[in-house]
Amino acid sequence: MCSCSQTDHEPVSSGGAVRRKRRTALACVLLSVVSLLVACCIAELALRIFPPQLGADVLFRAMDRSAFFYSADSEREHPWSRGCSNVLKIAVIGDSFTQGEGVQFDDRYAARLERMLNMNTNARPVEVRVFSEPGTSTYQQLSLLKEALCWQPDICILGMCLNDTEDWTRPQELGAWRDCCLPRTPPAWLARIIRSSMLLTLAYSKEEAFRTRHGLLQYYQRIYDREYSGWKRWVKAVHAFSAGCKEAGCRLLVVIFPLLDAPFDAGRYPYEKMHSAIRSTLDGADIPYIDLLDQFRGKTPVRMVATPGIDPHPGEIAHRIAAETIFEQLLARGYIGPEYSLHPRVSAQLWHKRWLRAARLKTPAWHLEPHSKRGW
Known part of the structure; x- marks a missing residue:
């Protein structure tokens, strides 16, 4: 009677353990998702307070x-x-x-x-x-x-x-290869979503930078292929x-x-x-x-x-x-x-030594006295 009772309860005990494992796994997943969302919110807040200015820094x-580029009259060249x-x-x-x-x-x-x-x-x-x-x-x-x-x-x-x-006798081929090196413009609906978030903007720009670098390397691999007409x-x-x-x-x-x-x-x-x-x-x-x-x-x-x-x-x-x-x-x-x-100018050699020393000391070069007698 006692052994039958234990046998009857074993499946129940096993099923409870499975449910507990599932609840634990679900809790871990929810905790991870919440942690990720919190981290993203913190990152978004930080980027809004300290914006990276992705386009402004390049501009x-x-x-x-130079505001304009000049050239000399031919009579003034090669004096x-x-x-x-x-x-x-x-x-x-x-x-x-x-x-x-x-x-x-x-x-x-x-x-x-x-x-x-x-x-x-x-x-x-x-x-x-x-x-x-x-x-x-x-x-x-x-x-x-x-x-x-x-x-x-x-x-x-x-x-x-x-x-x-x-090989510029095949411009269409070069144009198609170069497309892989250019940044892509996202669709209008995706662009609106990306612009709404500094974090998404940063992530998208980084991903595009990686893709274009890889595309540029692939481009040069193609034009240096020994069978490519341009190489020949x-x-x-x-x-x-x-x-x-x-x-x-x-x-x-x-x-x-x-x-x-x-x-x-x-x-x-x-x-x-x-x-x-x-x-x-x-x-x-x-x-x-x-x-x-x-x-x-x-x-x-x-x-x-x-x-x-x-x-x-x-x-x-x-x-x-x-x-x-x-x-x-x-x-x-x-x-x-x-x-x-x-x-060679002696003064230039002297300054080069000073620059090297300043770089090692992480000291701006103008901190060094021009007429110092300390052997710099």
């Missing part, structure tokens, strides 16, 4: 750009070589990076290079001319090479950007540049610009494979080159571009780095003689 960065017969001629060929979009014409790397090459009185005057067409790929710049060689330069510099492997055109074009310069008795130097709105550090820069593909091709063709990526390592991308978040063309700092690197390599590789070597 603010554009406020320090060092005017009226001289023994001029060292350097032709610089490229697209908008070489043309200097986003900066004044005398801030572009070709103009800076010309100034550096004309510092010494005991060296031949140098004239650096720009032959550029914005939005063109390397194969389209062969006409610029032909124009430049008519000038009979001694040195030809080809400024190359990573998008120079684009680029390979033929650089060989044509090399052959044309050799036939004209002109020394060629290719300068590779990285994409300037991405982290440059090794392991973080997303376009290493594209640089590797360019370098291996140029090495195989025995074409001299400079990869500026090495010079931008450790630099802050926001300081390198013309207008962060708006215009990814090189800014004044990036053009200076390019000009100084090209100058050093022209000297090191024997393109120019030692008479062009520059005389």
Whole structure:
């Protein structure tokens, strides 16, 4: 009698345990949902008190750009070589990076290079001319090479950007690929919901930024595919540049610009494979080159571009780095003689040491006395 009673009660006890587990699980779920809602409310409140100003900060960065862009009359350009017969001629060929979009014409790397090459009185005057067409790929710049060689330069510099492997004979294909790199506009009903919440606005903008970065990387992977027509055109074009310069008795130097709105550090820069593909091709063709990526390592991308978040063309700092690197390599590789070597300013060396020390101490540079005797 007793054993039968225990058997009868076992299912009841088991069913109660199941119900208790269900209630516990439901309570955990409700607690998680409530906690998430509370966290979202706190985050929303914080963002309303301290708004991130997603659009305003980008527009603010554009406020320090020039109100207009000027150019000199042709009679005023290249003052060092005017009226001289023994001029060292350097032709610089490229697209908008070489043309200097986003900066004044005398801030572009070709103009800076010309100034550096004309510092010494005991060296031949140098004239650096720009032959550029914005939005063109390397194969389209062969006409610029032909124009430049008519000038009979001694040195030809080809400024190359990573998008120079684009094939513009197939614009619809490029347009479709580029759509993945552009931010999407949400539907009107979703836009109203997103605008009603700072948290949703921030989340949507972050998600779109991630998607466009991934889309941009995918775009470059496509135009660097060895079977892509644009890559094949680029390979033929650089060989044509090399052959044309050799036939004209002109020394060629290719300068590779990285994409300037991405982290440059090794392991973080997303376009290493594209640089590797360019370098291996140029090495195989025995074409001299400079990869500026090495010079931008450790630099802050926001300081390198013309207008962060708006215009990814090189800014004044990036053009200076390019000009100084090209100058050093022209000297090191024997393109120019030692008479062009520059005389460093002692004061500049001293300030560089002070800047490094100030950075280590996290102290503003103006806190350091200009005439300090403390050995800084």
